[in-house]
Amino acid sequence: MTALILDGKTLAASWEEQLTERVSALKNRSNGRTPILATILVGDDPASATYVKMKGNACRRVGMDSLAVEMPGSTSTEQLLAKIDELNNDPNVHGILLQHPVPEQIDERACFDAIALHKDVDGVTCLGFGRMAMGEDAYGCATPKGIMRILEHYKIDIEGKHAVVVGRSAILGKPMAMMLLEANATVTICHSRTKNLPDLIKQADILVGAVGKPEFIKAEWIKDGAVVVDAGYHPGGVGDIELAPLVDRVSAYTPVPGGVGPMTINTLIFQSVDSGEKAIA
Ligand SMILES: Nc1nc(=O)c2c([nH]1)NC[C@@H]1CN(c3ccc(C(=O)N[C@@H](CCC(=O)O)C(=O)O)cc3)C=[N+]21
Structure with missing residues (x-):
């Protein structure tokens, strides 16, 4: 038996073309506005830094913007919650990605759950999970x-x-x-x-x-x-x-x-474009 290769890399590349067209159409009908994904990296784990950079690069490839927030490894839960609150209230931010794992002094669950549902394009909140599990509309993890x-x-x-x-x-x-x-x-x-x-x-x-x-x-x-x-x-x-x-x-x-x-990153971008379209035009 020759197995079918589930080729996420090629599929993600072809879906990026469609997302590029959607972002471009959105720009055309909104005086150049684009979806913006805020990425939050806490600490300096090199692997996490690489993944977050790959997510920012994917935004750029489809013509979206990203806002790279970097916080020191000593960040407290309160400080991270304050940053998430700021991004929740920023009308120019359409999606928020908090890179997992965060340093151990931080209550990661509390921080995930602080992300506004409509900006939870990475699907990490309890509310988004519960809605998905019940078959209701929500961005998937x-x-x-x-x-x-x-x-x-x-x-x-x-x-x-x-x-x-x-x-x-x-x-x-x-x-x-x-x-x-x-x-x-x-x-x-x-x-x-x-x-x-x-x-x-x-x-x-x-x-x-x-x-x-x-x-x-x-x-x-x-x-x-x-x-x-x-x-x-x-x-x-x-x-x-x-x-x-x-x-x-x-x-x-x-x-x-x-x-x-590659499908993980494509899904994050896909859901960010959707959120941007809903917020912008
Ligand atoms: N809040 C949160 N959401 C995540 O989705 C999340 C996270 N935290 N923390 C870490 C994991 C890991 N992750 C990857 C994404 C893409 C590749 C990826 O594209 N890998 C390439 C190879 C990349 C390489 O060259 O190393 C591939 O599989 O072809 C890998 C891993 C997302 N994560």
Whole structure:
């Protein structure tokens, strides 16, 4: 079996062309106004700095502006909340991305939840999560929503399938499970206390690796013909799943790099353009 490659990189590039046209049309009908995404980076973790820079670059590629807010590693919860409040009240800011993780003295959940719902283009608030889980209108959390968009694009059948999500983080595993449930999958969520992980993974028609540990999920645990989505990103270009031995026995898979990562950024930009259009014209 030759697996279908769920090519997030190419898909994101083609969707950027459409977003570029939307931003350009918005400019034309609003005296040159563009959507603006504010990115907040707290501290100086080099990997986080790189991701935030990639998000700013993606804004620029579609003709949007971004506002890069950088705060020191010693920032308090109160200081970060004050900054978020300022951005919530800034009519020129249409989306707010608070890069995860923040330094440990900060209450990250409180800061995520301080983001105004209509500016939560990264889908990190409890309110946005709850609305999404109930099937109400809300911006989706960027990584799982990016995964849903790529599965939809490639017409991967979800309804009635057994989807196994490995990981339960607030911005990946949990919202992923809820989105798959909304798409009528039968969903199992596995995590660090799960017993018989290989047995559960063996049952997956759709497997999402979202554990954050390099190649933690072994190829031999995965059944032939499964759809494999790897949301991991680790130095050396590996994900959470041991992918190499799978490429000719699964039905489809997301490569690392070039799979989920570019879709995450594209979804953030897509939702920022939507928010900008709603606010501007
Ligand atoms: N509030 C918040 N929202 C996020 O969406 C968020 C976050 N915090 N914190 C960190 C993770 C990580 N993340 C990535 C985005 C793109 C790539 C990406 O595009 N990766 C490229 C490779 C990039 C490289 O060269 O290293 C790829 O997979 O092809 C990776 C990782 C977003 N995250």
